[in-house]
Amino acid sequence: MAFVERVFSGVQPTGNLHLGNYLGAIVNFVKMQETHDCIYCVVDMHAITQGVDVWGGPAELARNTREVTAAFIASGIDPKKHIVFNQSQVSGHAELAWILNCIARIGWLNRMTQFKEKAGKDRENASVGLYDYPVLMAADILLYRATHVPVGEDQKQHLELSRDIAQKFNNDFGDSIRGHGFNDGLFFPQPEPFITGPATRVMSLRDGTKKMSKSEASDNSRINLTDDANTIAQKIRKAKTDPEPLPSEEKGLQTRPEADNLVGIYAALAGVSKHDVLKDFGGGQFSSFKNALVDVCVAKLSPIADEMKRLVADAGHVDQILIDGANRARAIADETMRSAKNIVGFIRQP
Ligand code: TYM
Secondary structure, three states, X not given: OOOOOEEEEEEOOOOOOEHHHHHHHHHHHHHHOOOOEEEEEEOHXXXXXXXXXXXXXXXXXXXXXHHHHXXXXXXXXXXXXXXXXXXXXXXXXXXXXXXXXXXXXXXXXXXXXXXXXXXXXXXXXXXXXXXXXXXXXXXXXXXXXXXXEEOOHHHHHHHHHHHHHHHHHHHHOHHHHHHOOOOOOOOOOOOEEEOOOOOOOOEOOOOOOOEOOOOOOOHHHOOEOOOOHHHHHHHHHHOOOOOOOOOOOHHHHOOOHHHHHXXXXXXXXXXXXXXXXXXXXXXXXXXXXXXXXXXXXXXXXXXXXXXXXXXXXXXXXXXXXXXXXXXXXXXXXXXXXXXXHHHHXXXXXX
């Protein structure tokens, strides 16, 4: 059976939404609305997998959940035509995660590089939830039997795990799946990562070899979606560069991570290729390129920051969007859970 094409993706409400989240993920969320039915989730259950000192406690979690929702909408996601909701309102995420926990192998999870990075040296002290995070992520996607998942490059390994989990579920329960009317024996699709554009991995402004990240201590390492025009200008002017002029060809960026990063950011914001950027700025000094980068960054991000501010000021309105989205998400999720429970052999009320 060909699966109905459906898009799912999620963003954690852990504060400091930044240009990497925007260019690596949210820009593609907006684009995919034109071609697909889309479900965009504020993954609050993922957000609590690190210590409370990291995610900030209940008031901060609620504030950040509304802020991510506002960022989605301010960036152009239409919550009426598509679905926007927060994960914890749909219990199917946790329920399916349990079933998938019994499919996923410890050996598979032990290979996850993001867990190793986040747990750091003190792995014994990491939460079980942080270790199990990629299984919950597979549940998020498979609960809607989603076929396409727009994400930044750092999520690629998690997507591969989701595909392995889907395949093993289909293999382990093949006969039961067929017995419940899925004649080709495929209950879950193999979700495709959609990682595209010139900025699938936006790097820190202070170090072109490190990913731009919400948790980096220096605020100058990232452009936050809530930064005002002056802050954006200051951060870009301070961004690390090297002493050479910009190259005229893309291959000249290969050994120059900071230059490559800034050119990629410009290209993504202006909607052109890196090649085009170098046609205009190749051979020139960083100072004039940075001025142009400030202009394009402010032009793109300032209206989003303004709209986010307006939206978060009306918490009731944002919450209503999430409740309405959750009701529609739940209808799809419940259907998947009914079939999944039948397939596994759980007795339930017909
Ligand atoms: P999160 O909240 O860390 O990031 C949200 C999205 O932003 C992308 N991203 C980046 N892209 C380019 N450059 C960067 N520097 C950068 N930093 C972050 C991420 O790749 C992501 O697409 N595990 C996910 C959330 C999640 C999810 C899901 C995603 C939970 N369930 C199901 C897809 C489908 C995460 O932590 O994203």
